[in-house]
Amino acid sequence: MAIRILKTNWINIIGVFTVLFLYTTIYELIEPNVSRNIFQAMIASLIGICLYGIMFWVGFIIMLIILDYVLIIPNPKDLKLKLLIEWIVISSPFVYWAIKYPEQRTLYIIAIITFLVTQLLRDKLINKAIQ
Template sequence: MKILKTNWINIVGVFTVLFLYTTIYGLMDSSISRNVFQAIIASLIGICLYGIMFWAGFIIMLIILDCVLIIPNSNNLKIKLLIEWIVISVPFIYWAIKYPEQRTLYIVAIITFLITQLLRERLINKATQ
């Protein structure tokens, strides 16, 4: 159970970076005139409401893969975390190819998820000791 609790870093990390990215993008997009408040609200709506299916799938896949890969045996943890990152990133890669207008959003999500997975290794090591 301690290992599952370390997923907070992935959820918070990906949410925060995507929120910052979409807010900054909303402010810099010359085709849309928004103030800071409107950009923040638009980012929250986009990430929370439009992305609700993503978040549900993301969390469920994290839990399933943790239960299958990491909880039974935490040896070779970095390799298992990288496998988890690859498996969960496949939809992002597909969406980046299918929706080129939002490609950078998905690339940012993939890179952020990799970084949070590597940070999560330390949390798992602390939790299992």
């Protein structure tokens, strides 16, 4: 059962990555100080998300796994509440960064909201995996 629950983390990883990729690609295209075509904007977004954000992704995935083992796997009752607690704990660095770095505030807010949505979607996936 533990592995099936951990496998549901794909929705968080893919969801956050996709939304951040779309946001940064659009942002790169409409940035007034730089002229880029769509291909260059997509490459810049991939580099920014994958390479610049590597520490984020490592921490994000590790925290998802640890909190799943601590909160959800031992007792999957009150799943929605536990997923919201997981969201609050993992999102707290983003809130700090959004306050500290105002030039990237929108990026962090989008990541926080996307993570909340994917956590709520994950509730259904975990319930399927448990049954």
